[in-house]
Amino acid sequence: MYDIVVIGQGLAGLLTAIRAKENNNHVAVVSKGIGKIIQSTAFMDLLPGRSENLTDARAFFVNEQISDSLLSEAADWFKALTGKLGLPYRGSIEKLTPVLTGAGFIKQTALYPHTVSKIPEEGDIIIAGIKEIIDFQPRYVKENLLTEYPGLSVSALSADLGLKAGRVLSQADVARQLDEASGRAALISALKKEMKKKNVKSCDMMVLPSCLGIKNSQLVMQELKEAFSCSVTEAPGLPPNAAAVRLYSALKKYAVNQGIRFIENKTTYSVEVKNDKVTDLFTEGTNEGIKLKKLVIATGGIIGGGLELTTDGLRDTTINQPVNKDGTNKHKLRNVYYAGGTKKVPWTDTWIAGGIYTICTSYSVPFSKKTPGGKKHAGVECNR
Ligand SMILES: Cc1cc2nc3c(=O)[nH]c(=O)nc-3n(C[C@H](O)[C@H](O)[C@H](O)COP(=O)(O)OP(=O)(O)OC[C@H]3O[C@@H](n4cnc5c(N)ncnc54)[C@H](O)[C@@H]3O)c2cc1C
Structure with missing residues (x-):
């Protein structure tokens, strides 16, 4: 039985799993592929494809229930984590930095790798x-x-x-x-x-x-x-960029070293639900479910493959539950959380979630903080 099972090993899946492990949970990541992180520039943009400053972006983040303090906390956590991995990120969410793309255009970004x-x-x-x-x-x-x-x-x-x-x-x-x-x-x-x-x-x-x-x-x-x-x-120009490959490889290696279990090349398709809670996750090729306490869906939305755009609207390909127009589940499952591109889909023209949103949504999944032995701290709930 896992405390936390994360579906997806893109930026959202890896960050969520690492954060869950930091809180001493028993964590597994189940994924069919490595995600879109290596197609990205490795810049962590405030809003994808746009250059607004924090004042302009604030309305969007408030709408997404991401407060200024959560934005700062999550960005600081990401900077500390990448620093620990020897690939420190610089920059800030308050003041964007002009960086150069491989096509020669200036782009304003929030956080950028040490090679930039x-x-x-x-x-x-x-x-x-x-x-x-x-x-x-x-x-x-x-x-x-x-x-x-x-x-x-x-x-x-x-x-x-x-x-x-x-x-x-x-x-x-x-x-x-x-x-x-x-x-x-x-x-x-x-x-x-x-x-x-x-x-x-x-x-x-x-x-x-x-x-x-x-x-x-x-x-x-x-x-x-x-x-x-x-x-x-x-x-950074056309993928794969070294900056993005470097980030993916370092996060993955760190996650493995921390004891996070990776169940790879597995497509999930369904879940067992009891009392509005998911108890088992099913992957193609086996009838045996993966037993879990909390499930995090970090399947990247339409671009990542967790949602499919059909003539009848969006279809959840990950756990086969009916979804709303924005990709969220129609029936609230009490132990299911979303991170990254799959959390809210239609708010960008491109369906690309963007680095800062991905970091924040991964950081804000609530995990019970446990002692290293596995017991819960009395009354301590990590994060929101
Ligand atoms: C081309 C491109 C360029 C980008 N450039 C930038 C940029 O310059 N700046 C910026 O800030 N952001 C950029 N981004 C966005 C940034 O990388 C996002 O933060 C990221 O794509 C969102 O990551 P994610 O983890 O939510 O999804 P993904 O990376 O798509 O990961 C999804 C994961 O879910 C898995 N999965 C899906 N369905 C299933 C299933 N049924 N069973 C098992 N596993 C499943 C996939 O295999 C994958 O591991 C870019 C994204 C793309 C696609």
Whole structure:
């Protein structure tokens, strides 16, 4: 019997499971796939695809019963967690930060990974592409960046790492090369060669695609900064971005090390309900239910596959219960909670929940706090 079963291992599922485990619960994650986290930029936006500041976004968050204090608490918790994992997030929800996308556009985001820096409006910038990554085109990035910040002096160049893969490489592929000392040395030497060819002597900031290591991103950042005496930033483009793969891998590894059980490649389809509470969760391929006390549905809504858009409206594919127009259950099940993209679906045009909303909804699932031995603290209910 699990205290908490989480369906889904996207950002919402992993964060919820980690939080449940922090409160000493016996936790399992059941999922059919790894979720959309690795398709994202790894920026934690206040509102997806939009740049409003907190004042503008507040109405939305209040409507979703997310208070200012919950927003801050959840963001601080996420920053502390990622810091512990060696991938610290910076930024704040009160004041958004201008960061660069792989297409060269400025985006205002709330929290961003340690491999990303705020883009200045003035100064010398090198946009450094890598020939092997074809979806990051430095000249195109330069043109778009200059339309946003015309006060910048921007040089564009492309380094050839000489990788012979026989296929187009993604940003995450190159990141794995840069985890190795030989990969980093090859990049630094190729960039120096290109700078010499283009007579570019120095810069205040170097922008690269999101490929600055998976396991050794701290080392990659440090070596690049030292080699070029400038600040360095990633600009995430088409997935898979290294920043997102890095976050997913670190959260998953941490969750496994904490003792969270992963039941993978399993599609859930139904539940047993007694007295308005779910007692068992059923996955395809077995008649035996997974026994649980609380169920968290973190199946990503329409994009993540937990909800299906049919001609009759939304259909819950996860536990096969009738749902309202917004994806919530028609019949209240007392021990079922929602986190991430599946919690409230139709409030964005894209159905993409966004990082800050995902963090907050994961953080605010109520867990009983237990002592390490498994007994409940008398009267202590963690969180709301
Ligand atoms: C293309 C893309 C780009 C994005 N870019 C950004 C960005 O730049 N900034 C930002 O803030 N946010 C961005 N996001 C959103 C961000 O990643 C969200 O926070 C996230 O997608 C929501 O995560 P989730 O965990 O709710 O769902 P998901 O990541 O979709 O995870 C759903 C999980 O549920 C599992 N699942 C579904 N149905 C079942 C079932 N029946 N049985 C078992 N398992 C099931 C899936 O396998 C998966 O593990 C982006 C999202 C996408 C898709």
